[in-house]
Amino acid sequence: xxxxxxxxxxxxxxxxxxxxxxxxxxxxxxxxxxxxxxxxxxxxxxxxxxxxxxxxxxxxxxxxxxxxxxxxxxxxxxxxxxxxxxxxxxxxxxxxxxxxxxxxxxxxxxxxxxxxxxxxxxxxxxxxxxxxxxxx
Numbered sequence: 001x002x003x004x005x006x007x008x009x010x011x012x013x014x015x016x017x018x019x020x021x022x023x024x025x026x027x028x029x030x031x032x033x034x035x036x037x038x039x040x041x042x043x044x045x046x047x048x049x050x051x052x053x054x055x056x057x058x059x060x061x062x063x064x065x066x067x068x069x070x071x072x073x074x075x076x077x078x079x080x081x082x083x084x085x086x087x088x089x090x091x092x093x094x095x096x097x098x099x100x101x102x103x104x105x106x107x108x109x110x111x112x113x114x115x116x117x118x119x120x121x122x123x124x125x126x127x128x129x130x131x132x133x134x135x136x
């Protein structure tokens with residue numbers, strides 16, 4: 001189900017709670033909502049649809065992928081950039097890393113550890129900031 005985009009900065013500034021198997025519908029709603037905003041958005045976190053759960057979805061080129069309870073384990077290659085967000089007006093400067101190693105669970109609750117680089121790594125970092133209540 002496509003959900004409304006949360007724009008309340010107070011809500012977005014709160015940390016998200018761990019996701020469980022009971023939250024899989026939230027992941028599906030996030031995927032539907034990202035698909036509906038394909039022209040203007042490449043990733044989303046659950047708090048962007050009003051749910052404080054540690055779930056993100058990321059456009060990986062040919063498909064959108066849901067990740068539950070993502071944790072960045074390693075990061076390298078810092079750089080400065082500017083990002084926008086569907087939940088916020090305008091763009092903001094931030095520091096990102098060119099390569100990250102991420103631990104997450106898929107929609108079957110299976111754990112993965114995977115390296116990401118470039119644009120995909122940047123999207124994941126942005127969405128993980130959302131989960132921590134970091135507004136950029």
